[in-house]
Amino acid sequence: MLPLSDRFRVPPLQLLQKKLSGFALDGILFTDLSNIRYLCGFSGSDGVLVVGQTQAVLLVDGRYTTQAQTEGQGVVVSQYQSKLDGIEKAVAGMGLVRIGFEAAFVSVELYNDLQGRLKHCDLVALTEQLRLLRACKDEAEIAIMKEAAAIGSNAIAALARDIKPGWTERDAALHLEFLARRAGAQQVAFETIVASGENAALPHAKPTLRKFRPGDFVVIDFGVKVDGYCSDETCTFAFGELTEGQKNAYRAVRRAHDEAIAMVRAGISAVDVDTTARRVLGDKYHSYFVHGTGHGVGLDVHEPPRLAPNSSDVLESGMVITIEPGIYYPGLWGIRIEDTVVVKEKSCEIITKMNKDLLIIE
Amino acid sequence: MLPLSDRFRVPPLQLLQKKLSGFALDGILFTDLSNIRYLCGFSGSDGVLVVGQTQAVLLVDGRYTTQAQTEGQGVVVSQYQSKLDGIEKAVAGMGLVRIGFEAAFVSVELYNDLQGRLKHCDLVALTEQLRLLRACKDEAEIAIMKEAAAIGSNAIAALARDIKPGWTERDAALHLEFLARRAGAQQVAFETIVASGENAALPHAKPTLRKFRPGDFVVIDFGVKVDGYCSDETCTFAFGELTEGQKNAYRAVRRAHDEAIAMVRAGISAVDVDTTARRVLGDKYHSYFVHGTGHGVGLDVHEPPRLAPNSSDVLESGMVITIEPGIYYPGLWGIRIEDTVVVKEKSCEIITKMNKDLLIIE
Numbered sequence: 001m002l003p004l005s006d007r008f009r010v011p012p013l014q015l016l017q018k019k020l021s022g023f024a025l026d027g028i029l030f031t032d033l034s035n036i037r038y039l040c041g042f043s044g045s046d047g048v049l050v051v052g053q054t055q056a057v058l059l060v061d062g063r064y065t066t067q068a069q070t071e072g073q074g075v076v077v078s079q080y081q082s083k084l085d086g087i088e089k090a091v092a093g094m095g096l097v098r099i100g101f102e103a104a105f106v107s108v109e110l111y112n113d114l115q116g117r118l119k120h121c122d123l124v125a126l127t128e129q130l131r132l133l134r135a136c137k138d139e140a141e142i143a144i145m146k147e148a149a150a151i152g153s154n155a156i157a158a159l160a161r162d163i164k165p166g167w168t169e170r171d172a173a174l175h176l177e178f179l180a181r182r183a184g185a186q187q188v189a190f191e192t193i194v195a196s197g198e199n200a201a202l203p204h205a206k207p208t209l210r211k212f213r214p215g216d217f218v219v220i221d222f223g224v225k226v227d228g229y230c231s232d233e234t235c236t237f238a239f240g241e242l243t244e245g246q247k248n249a250y251r252a253v254r255r256a257h258d259e260a261i262a263m264v265r266a267g268i269s270a271v272d273v274d275t276t277a278r279r280v281l282g283d284k285y286h287s288y289f290v291h292g293t294g295h296g297v298g299l300d301v302h303e304p305p306r307l308a309p310n311s312s313d314v315l316e317s318g319m320v321i322t323i324e325p326g327i328y329y330p331g332l333w334g335i336r337i338e339d340t341v342v343v344k345e346k347s348c349e350i351i352t353k354m355n356k357d358l359l360i361i362e
Numbered sequence: 363m364l365p366l367s368d369r370f371r372v373p374p375l376q377l378l379q380k381k382l383s384g385f386a387l388d389g390i391l392f393t394d395l396s397n398i399r400y401l402c403g404f405s406g407s408d409g410v411l412v413v414g415q416t417q418a419v420l421l422v423d424g425r426y427t428t429q430a431q432t433e434g435q436g437v438v439v440s441q442y443q444s445k446l447d448g449i450e451k452a453v454a455g456m457g458l459v460r461i462g463f464e465a466a467f468v469s470v471e472l473y474n475d476l477q478g479r480l481k482h483c484d485l486v487a488l489t490e491q492l493r494l495l496r497a498c499k500d501e502a503e504i505a506i507m508k509e510a511a512a513i514g515s516n517a518i519a520a521l522a523r524d525i526k527p528g529w530t531e532r533d534a535a536l537h538l539e540f541l542a543r544r545a546g547a548q549q550v551a552f553e554t555i556v557a558s559g560e561n562a563a564l565p566h567a568k569p570t571l572r573k574f575r576p577g578d579f580v581v582i583d584f585g586v587k588v589d590g591y592c593s594d595e596t597c598t599f600a601f602g603e604l605t606e607g608q609k610n611a612y613r614a615v616r617r618a619h620d621e622a623i624a625m626v627r628a629g630i631s632a633v634d635v636d637t638t639a640r641r642v643l644g645d646k647y648h649s650y651f652v653h654g655t656g657h658g659v660g661l662d663v664h665e666p667p668r669l670a671p672n673s674s675d676v677l678e679s680g681m682v683i684t685i686e687p688g689i690y691y692p693g694l695w696g697i698r699i700e701d702t703v704v705v706k707e708k709s710c711e712i713i714t715k716m717n718k719d720l721l722i723i724e
Contacts, residue, residue, distance in 0.1 A: 204426065
């Protein structure tokens with residue numbers, strides 16, 4: 001892994017520290033592990049990061065002390081027996097009074113515990129101030145995300161060559177994951193979706209023992225993690241002969257996907273991209289498109305911004321987002337076509353690599 | 363998957379509904395996905411379950427409507443455009459006023475949103491009332507967990523036969539996962555740990571490209587999911603000749619593991635089991651045992667009870683817990699030995715199947 005100091009032109013922790021006084025805060029307490037990884041590089045599964053204006057303390061339990069010392073950058077590592085004790089001590093040691101916290105991630109139970117411990121502090125719930133913290137990616141982050149996208153796309157391409165009628169959804173999912181792991185993916189970014197026939201009408205289906213049959217659409221939604229960053233891509237393959245209705249629906253989803261991507265650029269409202277996808281699907285199909293058009297991707301596979309009817313996000317240069325319209329006919333079949341793109345000033349760059357022409361497997 | 367009505371002698375949702383008046387509540391709002399799955403069988407990745415004294419409503423977005431209708435038992439399924447709108451409508455429709463919520467899972471942001479929407483309701487933070495909701499497993503749950511444990515153990519046993527010096531940690535992790543998936547595991551229960559040499563001193567190491575070498579301990583911590591339920595087992599193998607110090611340490615961890623398991627039964631305090639493991643490790647080793655002795659396992663790989671120095675849990679019949687002492691010498695090597703056991707009235711039953719004698723791979 002690149003050290004963070006090489007990854008970012010300005011380390012995110014320093015950028016955040018500069019903003020603290022603007023937020024009228026002495027510090028911020030982070031518990032979300034993706035935020036912690038972003039800010040200081042620590043990739044363990046438990047810990048707390050307390051950021052002050054001039055210093056930052058990474059609190060971990062004994063399982064993670066060595067790892068935190070190796071990975072943590074710009075932080076002092078401190079080991080706790082009890083998390084609340086650790087936080088109390090760090091806050092006192094740093095002399096923090098007005099302390100922000102991630103309202104979207106801190107549970108009511110932890111908040112109540114913190115209030116009991118930090119009696120002389122003001123705890124300030126942060127929502128909008130942190131929502132887009134990780135949304136605009138730096139060049140080095142985008143380079144890693146391209147690597148992840150390439151591994152994911154290559155595995156889907158190899159699956160497309162190997163897959164045969166008679167395979168089950170689980171066979172295909174396992175094949176895909178094995179190929180991607182062999183190619184260097186550390187893990188999958190989310191539970192792989194391979195959904196065929198009527199299962200493809202479930203947008204988030206789990207792979208079953210159903211065998212691929214002529215006339216099936218097979219929706220393959222796959223992503224991997226490289227260095228913590230996720231890829232996300234969906235292809236819909238066909239087995240054998242399709243009906244005219246299926247072919248028309250595929251063309252409609254493809255057009256919605258293409259036209260949505262064509263309008264992605266800095267300054268455009270997320271909701272406009274979503275509206276375009278729905279408009280292109282038209283009266284015949286749009287009520288069967290039962291989810292948003294896309295979402296941000298990064299250290300989390302779903303992160304802000306949201307491209308959906310009720311989103312108020314505006315796209316910015318460096319955001320990495322998905323465009324993924326679909327049509328789902330319950331009990332019959334489903335189609336989804338998804339690419340991940342980097343938002344640029346005047347357009348976007350598609351970083352997932354599978355061609356989205358309809359692929360028919362005989 | 364077994365229908366829930368066949369899985370439990372009394373469905374957990376009914377048991378909970380009977381307890382509501384004792385809690386002085388009209389209903390409880392669930393957002394934790396494992397709790398939702400436990401109570402009504404829905405296995406999607408987003409949703410809300412509102413439980414009243416005589417009815418329950420499962421709220422999902424359009425991605426999950428068909429799945430919720432298929433999987434949900436004892437519930438009415440309702441689709442929302444906006445989650446808060448859906449909750450508001452369900453609470454009004456059910457006439458709920460005093461409503462409990464999971465304080466450990468509801469974020470401060472969601473809580474504030476709920477307060478804004480449910481102005482005529484009392485929201486009651488539940489902590490201890492729900493902490494052990496899923497802790498005591500029914501017979502059918504234990505049967506599924508035994509199946510998961512067997513798949514995990516068989517994969518480790520096969521790895522032990524196949525593994526060779528020169529393999530990397532990632533090779534071994536991938537082999538293990540592939541074997542388990544081929545045998546029917548739906549996914550891994552957590553990120554597989556294969557940690558060799560000095561990496562084994564990191565209790566939660568990620569697999570790297572380090573190759574196994576003579577003198578290595580290799581810690582393999584592996585679990586799979588079957589029907590949502592997790593398995594969890596750790597073996598420590600040795601490559602080639604060990605030092606006397608390494609052998610003595612392995613024997614110490616093995617004794618701590620065996621003696622801790624020997625005392626597990628209903629009615630015993632979790633902290634006593636933890637204390638025993640530390641006492642058996644003795645002055646020479648106990649300060650290198652940097653985590654708790656064990657934890658509950660079920661739909662989550664880590665769930666209550668906790669077996670740790672500051673735990674106040676008492677073991678009950680039907681709880682499924684891990685016993686996993688270890689010794690970690692930073693920069694040198696590490697050992698962990700873990701089994702999953704079912705707590706019985708007078709003893710416990712070990713459901714993970716690998717023999718824990720030291721296995722030396724030449």
